[in-house]
Amino acid sequence: MLPALQKAYAVGAFNINNLESLLAVVEAAIEEKSPVIIAVTPSSIKYADLAYIGKMVKVAAESTPLPMSLHLDHGKDLDTVSECIDAGFTSVMIDGSHLKFEENVALTKRVVDLAHPRGVSVEAELGRLAGVEESTVKEKEAILTDPDAAKEFIKRTDVDALAVAIGTSHGAYKFKSEPKLDFKRLKLIRERINTLLVLHGASSVPPWIVEKAVKYGADLAGAKGIPEEHIRKAVSLGITKINIDTDLRLAFTASIREFFVKSPKVFDPRKILGSAKEAMKEVVKSKMRLFGSSGKFL
């Protein structure tokens, strides 16, 4: 059985798109003695270039004995998956959540057949999250994961990790009213399958970060995330990988806004981005403690 399943903690997958966000995640992992997943979306690859990302993360992985994986987040097709494997990714997600069940199975199986012989693990998604990802999914288009379908999906695809939809959503505006996750559903899924379960759209949108950003001029009216106690409960019920992107973006933005207002004379990018890196690092460290992965690598 996988270590995270035996010990009831989740490993964070943190989205990066430049040197500063990578350093924030890696330094946090080293300080927290935590395993970590570096996640990159196709749009981040477009922004930062696959070769740069692959090499940067390789340098980071060689700098520490900590377990570190480079993961393609929301891969859409075989070409992207294949290019990422060539660039040294150790894990890939194929997101067929918009497809019909049989089509999702077929696409996922093709990726598994491509990835497994090269020692690369595969994540798929069943059900559909609302919110903003590579394109926007409206709330009424969201579909929660069916536990029996999840069992059949794993059996037929041999996928290593499954992203489940239990009420989380992508982006900074997750709920119009009170946050609600379907824990009963998660329990039923966990009872049926023995593979890694992944929670996407799990940022907490911490009020103190939003308040800081707003204090220095951001417009984030209505931003709301998943309360930390919900995350703790999801981990106790068997979530083993948690994706975080939005909270890092918010920390970056709040820090830069504050910096510009408080230090109007500074124009050194290293100082501006250095403070943003520290802000992201603090968020990553607090997530590792929340997920229970801190100290799991001694």
Ligand SMILES: [Zn+2]
């Ligand atoms: Zn996602």
